[in-house]
Amino acid sequence: MYISQLSLTDFRSYAQADVRLSPGINVLIGPNGVGKTNIVEAIGYLANLSSHRVSNDGPLLRFGTERAVIRGTVHHADRVSSLEVEITSGKINKARINRANPVRAREILGIVRTVLFAPEDLSLIKSEPSFRRKFLDDLLLSLRPVEVGTKTDYDRIVKQRNALLKSVRGRSALSTSQEATLQAWDLQLAATGARIMRGRLKILELLEPYMAAAYADLADGAKTASMQYLSSISSEGPTAELDHSELPQLGQDQLQELLLQALEANRSRELERGITLFGPHRDDLALYLGHTPAKGYASHGETWSFALALRLAAYRVFGDDDPRPGAGPILILDDVFAELDATRRDRLAHIVAGAEQVLVTAAVPEDVPKALKGAFFQVSPGQVDDA
Incomplete structure (x- = not known):
């Protein structure tokens, strides 16, 4: 191309x-x-x-x-x-x-x-989870443009759900209509959120072997690079016993049910804080060199190599998706x-x-x-x- x-x-x-x-x-x-x-x-x-x-x-x-x-x-x-x-x-x-x-x-x-390498890529390793979420989402939406609607719907649902939670923040009880509205948002958030999570996990599955190989080429094999998806539904509440390593084996329906469980079990916390605490907008991508997190521990050269390896992996994933000459x-x-x-x-x-x-x-x-x-x-x- x-x-x-x-x-x-x-x-x-x-x-x-x-x-x-x-x-x-x-x-x-x-x-x-x-x-x-x-x-x-x-x-x-x-x-x-x-x-x-x-x-x-x-x-x-x-x-x-x-x-x-x-x-x-x-x-x-x-x-x-x-x-x-x-x-x-x-x-x-x-x-x-x-x-x-x-x-x-x-x-x-x-x-x-396109696959773009830029100094801003260091943020993939060093900065907040939003940079890593965007990396996964950009690749997902480029490969499967049909998911743009899903992402748009999810962002809208979170925004409107947060507006409702903020309006009732600090209340000990909700009216019948408020409770019904919140439950409706729960169902929609779980459905769209599970679809996004499933898409991200598939992207991660495609990326990881290429990323590990690219890092080994760039850094001369000194350390092994790896990644793991970290979900808010695995961190606390009734799903806390779910290990992050189990997420890739879960289907979309299972992820949807786990999201619903997390939302329902933490209703009081969300009402107290006035914000949606669970869903793919709160997830992260953990990056490791050996057994050590790259964030905060990688040297400047290692950070650059990891960021470049992520982009090179994306390049290879694009190539697999459309292997025609000139594509x-x-x-x-x-x-x-x-x-x-x-x-x-x-x-x-x-x-x-x-x-x-x-x-x-x-x-x-x-x-x-x-x-x-x-x-x-x-x-x-x-x-x-x-x-």
């Missing part, structure tokens, strides 16, 4: 930018702050409808504008698609496929697949090589060099390993030129 033409209108620092890209290696060179990452961020947005840098769309609009447009020509196996996403302040984003009538933006999910995901390496020591830099370069399309950003050409040879672009404020 590759993008041959990218056009940006009022996106980030670009009033207008048109970039012709090639299969193979494409390197964007320029000092920090000139807009290199904005280019690859736009390609990532076509794939995931979200940014790897910010949690909302506001900063994506060029200052003083109310609308940004990303257009891309995507070559996927034997198919060529023209995509357009319109990001509008305060409104629902729209998309076009092959210049047809506008559709909901989420209709384009799955057409472009592999686009690899994006955003200012990564400057952060790596020489050994890890060379190993990563050789691993990714054979991808259908690789986009690299770097401050100076010397930061790009010699194994990555291809088209070079010079980026200056608001402009991208052939180098």
Whole structure:
């Protein structure tokens, strides 16, 4: 898979930018702050409808504008698609496929697949569970776009359930109608939450062997990397005896029943705190080097290797999902090589060099390993030129 033409209108620092890209290696060179990452961020947005840098769309609009447009020509196996996403302040984003009538933006999910490496990836290892949940969910939704509706429904249910819990916080008893409403939300949360959990567990099953192998390649086999899904339903209450290692063997119906049990058994706690305490929005992904948690114990080099191994595993999972020639995901390496020591830099370069399309950003050409040879672009404020 590759993008041959990218056009940006009022996106980030670009009033207008048109970039012709090639299969193979494409390197964007320029000092920090000139807009290199904005280019690859736009390609990532076509794939995931979200940014790897910010949690909302506001900063994506060029200052003083109310609308940004990303257009891309995507070559996927034997198919060529023209995509357009319109990001509008305060409104629902729209998309076009092959210049047809506008559709909901989420209709384009799955057409472009990217795996992005960036300094922000260190948050996968070092920061809060939300980063690791997003990693799993982004991969799940890219592989199975039909689950976007499930995730949207779940987020809405949690928000409305929390609003109800907050409104009755501290009360010793609920009215009949309030109790009925809360039970209704319980059923919906358990149904959608179990589907998300089952999807995440399947993704984890696909990722783990590739992640372990990639870490061994990057870190020269010094330690073994592993992962485990940590669920809120395994931590306390009537399901506390359920070991985290048992979760992958459970079906969706079993997970749904366990979620319901946790919600019902902890009703008083949730009423006291005014918040939903159980469900996939409270889960985490534990990462280990040997028997030691990576978070808080891994060195800087080990942290980088683990983060890169997770992304390389995602790349392999995409490849297994669609093994046709020309269907592999686009690899994006955003200012990564400057952060790596020489050994890890060379190993990563050789691993990714054979991808259908690789986009690299770097401050100076010397930061790009010699194994990555291809088209070079010079980026200056608001402009991208052939180098």
